[in-house]
Amino acid sequence: MLAATARVARDLDLAEECVQDAYASAMTAWDRSGVPDNPGAWLTTAAKRRAIDAIRRDAALRSRLPLLVVDDEEEEPVHPEERDVEQLSEAVPDERLRLIFVCCHPALAQEAQAALTLRLVCGLPVPDIARAFLVTEPTMAARITRAKKKIATARIPYRVPRPADLPERLRAVLAVIHLLFTTGHTAPTGALLVRGDLVDRAMHLARMLCDLMPGDAEARGLLALLLVTDARRATRVDADGRLLRLKDQDRSRWDRAALAEADAMIVSSLRAAPPGRYVLQAAIASLYAEAPAYDQTDWPQLVALYDSGRPRSWRSTAPCPCPWSRARRLRSRRSSGLKATSGCRDTSTCPRSRRTC
Numbered sequence: 001m002l003a004a005t006a007r008v009a010r011d012l013d014l015a016e017e018c019v020q021d022a023y024a025s026a027m028t029a030w031d032r033s034g035v036p037d038n039p040g041a042w043l044t045t046a047a048k049r050r051a052i053d054a055i056r057r058d059a060a061l062r063s064r065l066p067l068l069v070v071d072d073e074e075e076e077p078v079h080p081e082e083r084d085v086e087q088l089s090e091a092v093p094d095e096r097l098r099l100i101f102v103c104c105h106p107a108l109a110q111e112a113q114a115a116l117t118l119r120l121v122c123g124l125p126v127p128d129i130a131r132a133f134l135v136t137e138p139t140m141a142a143r144i145t146r147a148k149k150k151i152a153t154a155r156i157p158y159r160v161p162r163p164a165d166l167p168e169r170l171r172a173v174l175a176v177i178h179l180l181f182t183t184g185h186t187a188p189t190g191a192l193l194v195r196g197d198l199v200d201r202a203m204h205l206a207r208m209l210c211d212l213m214p215g216d217a218e219a220r221g222l223l224a225l226l227l228v229t230d231a232r233r234a235t236r237v238d239a240d241g242r243l244l245r246l247k248d249q250d251r252s253r254w255d256r257a258a259l260a261e262a263d264a265m266i267v268s269s270l271r272a273a274p275p276g277r278y279v280l281q282a283a284i285a286s287l288y289a290e291a292p293a294y295d296q297t298d299w300p301q302l303v304a305l306y307d308s309g310r311p312r313s314w315r316s317t318a319p320c321p322c323p324w325s326r327a328r329r330l331r332s333r334r335s336s337g338l339k340a341t342s343g344c345r346d347t348s349t350c351p352r353s354r355r356t357c
Contacts, residue, residue: 001044002120004095006102009051013148016120018054022046096121096201097208098160104172105156112147113172114179119144122180122201131188132179166213174222174278177205181226193237199230217269221279224269227262228285231255247294259289280305 001022006015022043036042103117115133118124124132130140150156161169184198206223213219235249266286269279284305291297 001040001047002099002123004044005047005051006099008048009055013152014051014054015047018047018050019043021050094205094208097205097212100173100176100205101161101166101169102159104169104176105151106168107154107156108147108150110172110175112143112150114176115140115144116147117172117176118179118183122176122198124180124183124198128183128188132183170213170216170219173209174218177202177209178222178225178278180205181229185229191241193241193243194233196233199233202226203230217272218276218278220265220269221276221282224262224265225278225282225285227258227265228282228289231258231262231289246288251289251292254289259286262286263290275308280308 002015002019005018009015009018025046026039026043030036030039099121100117103121104113108116111133115129118129118132119126126141126144127137129144130137133140135143180198181202184195184200184202187193187195187198203223203226206219206226209219210216210223231254232246232249233255235251235253236244238244262282263286266279266282269275270283275283284302287298287302287305
């Protein structure tokens with residue numbers, strides 16, 4: 001609903017206000033006349049109408065107060081390339097993915113891009129976003145507020161980037177989808193371990209991104225990582241709702257179709273180019289899933305994948321410094337019995353890239 005309203009308002013703050021007004025109006029209207037057959041469509045229409053009314057009021061104000069109108073020479077010139085923007089909008093039918101690209105503007109810090117998108121586009125509450133970034137709730141709230149103020153101050157428009165500008169925003173878009181999936185895969189709050197709505201939304205966005213950029217290995221790697229991870233959804237808790245460790249899960253209940261789809265993407269990505277963060281993580285997760293039993297995991301190959309480049313941080317090209325990654329790598333070494341200097345250093349000769357593992 002926010003994405004559809006922002007497309008009309010072309011202003012994220014205005015769109016958010018209109019959505020909130022629509023919810024407030026629904027409380028009164030629905031109490032008086034009952035809940036409509038399609039509540040979502042009712043709310044979206046109400047929010048878009050409020051956005052249109054606000055735009056008309058603003059236009060009337062500017063026409064009556066010419067001193068507030070920006071001089072013609074300060075207006076941004078219209079470029080012929082703007083036609084490409086409309087073509088891209090038609091090529092991306094998903095409003096939410098389009099708005100993610102808009103929010104991931106390079107004028108914002110990458111952490112702010114992801115946080116703002118998770119809040120406005122994906123609807124995550126601030127406490128959950130703060131836990132995903134390992135910061136306090138006030139810190140995250142201030143970060144989101146600063147990002148919104150910068151959008152208003154810098155007059156960053158609601159505009160889908162041109163095709164040539166997509167690569168510089170792709171890393172942040174991938175991070176947003178990954179964080180959205182992670183929040184749903186292991187919910188930070190609530191009684192349920194998994195929030196299926198967030199997981200399914202992230203999977204849908206990852207597929208849409210692969211369709212938009214089919215030649216990007218990291219986009220395929222992210223989708224493969226999500227497929228492998230979600231294939232175990234039905235076996236992650238026992239009958240009493242307690243978390244089951246990987247070695248205690250019933251592997252016969254894993255989604256083999258999803259694992260096979262992910263494996264094909266991982267192999268093609270490893271063959272195509274030096275792997276990035278998501279391709280490596282997907283390959284590592286797939287190796288765990290391929291083993292008939294936990295004790296039969298290919299530990300030497302896991303160490304080879306860790307040593308081939310290590311999972312990368314989405315904020316930079318440096319090896320991922322997170323302690324969980326280092327702990328998994330050390331555990332793989334202990335299980336394999338390899339020394340610190342062992343392991344393949346080149347994924348171009350990695351057995352997995354030749355489908356022999």
